[in-house]
Amino acid sequence: MAVGVGDTEQVLLGSLVEQMRRCGKLGCRCAAGHLHGPYTFLTLRGDKPGIRYVPAALLASTRSYVQRGAHVEDVLAEISAINVELLARRALA
């Protein structure tokens, strides 16, 4: 089985969420329920968890980093499961 994590530099561990927002200004259309947005936010996991606003100009590259991050996590989980199996076989040998 060939598994590879690929380029591990362009990786983000998190997820993208779109939200509609109220600006809070009196008389703004959002006060009547016509919210602003959608705005995209990056929910980060790992050492520095948190939520960051993603500007439209960075959306495509951020999305690609997040997708690669999910892929790398899947591959690592797969490799880990294989290694558990291999260790178990060595323990029985």
Ligand SMILES: [Zn+2]
């Ligand atoms: Zn508003």
